[in-house]
Amino acid sequence: MKASTLIKIAHQYGTPVYVYDGDAMRSGVRTLKETLQGQVEVYYSIKANPAIAVCSLIRQAGVDGAEIASSGELKATIASGYDPKNLLFAGPGKTDEELSQAISAGVGQINAESVHEIRRIQAIAKELNKHQRVGIRVNPESDTSNSARISTSGAGQKFGINESQAISAIREISESSHLNFAGIHTMLGSQIISTETLVNNCKSTISMVIRIAHELNLPIPSVNFGGGLGVPHTKDDDQFDISDFGRELIQLVNEIKADQLFRECRFMIEPGRILVSKHGIYLAKVIDVKESEHSKIAVLDGGINHALLPITANQYQVEVINRKPTECTTPITIGGPLCTSADQWRSQVQLSDVQIGDLIAMYNSGAYGLTASMTKFLSRETPAEVLMIEGRVHLIRESSKPADVLRGQYVPSELQED
Numbered sequence: 001m002k003a004s005t006l007i008k009i010a011h012q013y014g015t016p017v018y019v020y021d022g023d024a025m026r027s028g029v030r031t032l033k034e035t036l037q038g039q040v041e042v043y044y045s046i047k048a049n050p051a052i053a054v055c056s057l058i059r060q061a062g063v064d065g066a067e068i069a070s071s072g073e074l075k076a077t078i079a080s081g082y083d084p085k086n087l088l089f090a091g092p093g094k095t096d097e098e099l100s101q102a103i104s105a106g107v108g109q110i111n112a113e114s115v116h117e118i119r120r121i122q123a124i125a126k127e128l129n130k131h132q133r134v135g136i137r138v139n140p141e142s143d144t145s146n147s148a149r150i151s152t153s154g155a156g157q158k159f160g161i162n163e164s165q166a167i168s169a170i171r172e173i174s175e176s177s178h179l180n181f182a183g184i185h186t187m188l189g190s191q192i193i194s195t196e197t198l199v200n201n202c203k204s205t206i207s208m209v210i211r212i213a214h215e216l217n218l219p220i221p222s223v224n225f226g227g228g229l230g231v232p233h234t235k236d237d238d239q240f241d242i243s244d245f246g247r248e249l250i251q252l253v254n255e256i257k258a259d260q261l262f263r264e265c266r267f268m269i270e271p272g273r274i275l276v277s278k279h280g281i282y283l284a285k286v287i288d289v290k291e292s293e294h295s296k297i298a299v300l301d302g303g304i305n306h307a308l309l310p311i312t313a314n315q316y317q318v319e320v321i322n323r324k325p326t327e328c329t330t331p332i333t334i335g336g337p338l339c340t341s342a343d344q345w346r347s348q349v350q351l352s353d354v355q356i357g358d359l360i361a362m363y364n365s366g367a368y369g370l371t372a373s374m375t376k377f378l379s380r381e382t383p384a385e386v387l388m389i390e391g392r393v394h395l396i397r398e399s400s401k402p403a404d405v406l407r408g409q410y411v412p413s414e415l416q417e418d
């Protein structure tokens with residue numbers, strides 16, 4: 001996105017503001033779909049960016065469906081035009097009410113994360129007089145996700161059903177009057193930028209599902225390898241290549257299809273980050289610049305109240321966009337406005353002289369931004385989100401208003417003064 005466009009957006013919508021490049025998101029989805037040649041289905045994990053304009057754009061670009069993890073995400077996908085039968089419902093803490101809403105809406109597959117959850121789904125489906133397709137999320141015994149920046153598997157994790165209980169869980173689904181067994185799901189970690197690790201994770205999932213299928217002598221309707229495809233933040237990060245990964249995944253899938261228990265099996269991935277991260281920029285303004293000992297510090301008008309990235313990845317690219325870079329670069333620490341030292345975008349980054357009033361762009365901000373941030377901390381407003389499509393700028397979510405801070409709060413009469 002051009003600096004001049006970003007500057008105009010900052011003037012029109014104020015700062016901070018999220019800006020998404022819809023054309024790039026579209027072409028990313030198409031590239032991924034082409035790479036997988038219809039052999040592996042793609043479900044957008046909307047937790048990465050649940051703005052309904054973004055979800056709609058990604059659906060129209062050709063994903064097979066979406067992965068959701070709450071009733072709020074169910075509403076967002078339905079509002080974005082997804083057919084409920086193309087939704088996968090994951091997540092370790094689904095309430096009875098959420099399960100009931102999902103079953104009533106006709107969600108295609110619920111991936112149960114515990115044996116107890118399987119029993120709750122059966123009871124709810126029976127009460128609603130519906131049949132529900134249920135898969136299991138398995139937490140594999142061999143944790144191969146060790147190069148994931150964020151691991152969601154391995155001993156002691158709250159996610160999924162332990163591999164050792166997978167067989168009895170599948171038997172329980174198959175024997176339940178209102179459930180049909182829909183497949184096996186894994187999700188080993190997020191932000192994995194090594195193709196080798198991702199492929200090894202898929203290989204270990206495949207060995208596991210083959211073992212389970214043969215022990216049960218049961219055809220497996222679907223295998224879902226989860227998300228986790230990462231994005232490089234710096235030039236030093238491995239440059240993850242989606243086509244290398246796609247090629248290797250197709251080869252693995254074709255090999256397993258030779259097994260008679262997998263002949264009819266559908267294969268899926270449910271990426272979030274890779275579809276949106278690179279195509280979003282968070283724009284913030286410099287409120288203050290100061291020096292402390294030998295360090296220079298800039299304070300912006302937004303921080304971890306609008307983004308999770310400063311906490312999970314203190315490494316991504318930042319740039320001053322309202323001036324041409326000068327030769328003179330000084331190491332500078334960039335913080336947000338919150339009263340916690342966790343609110344730091346970058347530490348000691350080389351930037352051309354930063355001045356009060358400058359506009360700073362944080363790249364790679366399209367995923368886990370506003371949706372994953374501590375929006376209530378310090379009672380500041382949330383930023384607007386805008387989406388660019390074919391050169392036009394569209395407001396897709398308003399910023400909150402100052403009065404919103406008080407909305408829904410009550411002071412008991414005992415505390416009220418005349």
Ligand SMILES: Cc1ncc(COP(=O)(O)O)c(C=O)c1O
Pocket residue numbers: 045047048067090091152187189190191226227228229270271272273274
């Ligand atoms: C079950 C599940 N699927 C998919 C994803 C998306 O992961 P990513 O954004 O790393 O692709 C997540 C992320 O936490 C998840 O928990």
